[in-house]
Amino acid sequence: MIRILLAEDDDVMREYLTRALERSGYAVTAVDRGTAALPLLEREAFDLLLTDIVMPEMDGIELAQKAAAMVPGLRVMFITGFAAVTLKAGGAMPQARVLSKPFHLRDLVMEVDRLFQVGEANGL
Template sequence: MGKILLAEDDNDMRRFLVKALQTAGYDVAHFDNGLSAYHRLREEPFELLLTDIVMPEMDGIELARRATELDPDIKVMFITGFAAVALQPDSQAPKDAKILSKPFHLRDLVNEVEKMLQQAA
């Protein structure tokens, strides 16, 4: 199935997300900060960037902006407790990014990921 790049600084949340996505059949590369995730994006293509917004070293909005500069076709989904930040017009978040507000059920995450990746196909 699809290749997903996950950037989430909360270790427990990242572990749960990786397990849920891998169980659903996705290939997941995961990082605990935006800068490390960005370096990986420069090395290989991914179909979906799944990122928290508030992270050390590089926040999720900056990561998403840079990711779409590298690959305009990459899908972006923010997972955050700060949805209002991503929705501000001056945030420079990619226009068609999906926002999933914490807390959410892992099944909802997998369903949203499936929908986004089917649109790409």
């Protein structure tokens, strides 16, 4: 089963995303900030880091960069409601996907599905 680590500081959004991904067959561990995600990355294996970019304590870009150093090959997808931040994310982690808010939960699941279909097709 594909394991997703979700870092999202908005309680309602975190709950909706978790529920939608779990209904689609993914195992989701959700945290409310980037600093809570790092210890989990040290202890557990995840296939995808799905993170909001704008969060307190540590933003999603910094989290993704630290996660990539800790877990080479970890897939990353950013979610954000800020267009300028989207450009920054693409420059900081060009291999990461960026999904801009607002989006439908169906779009999120399709992007995650696509991310893993591409990886499987490439033998990852």
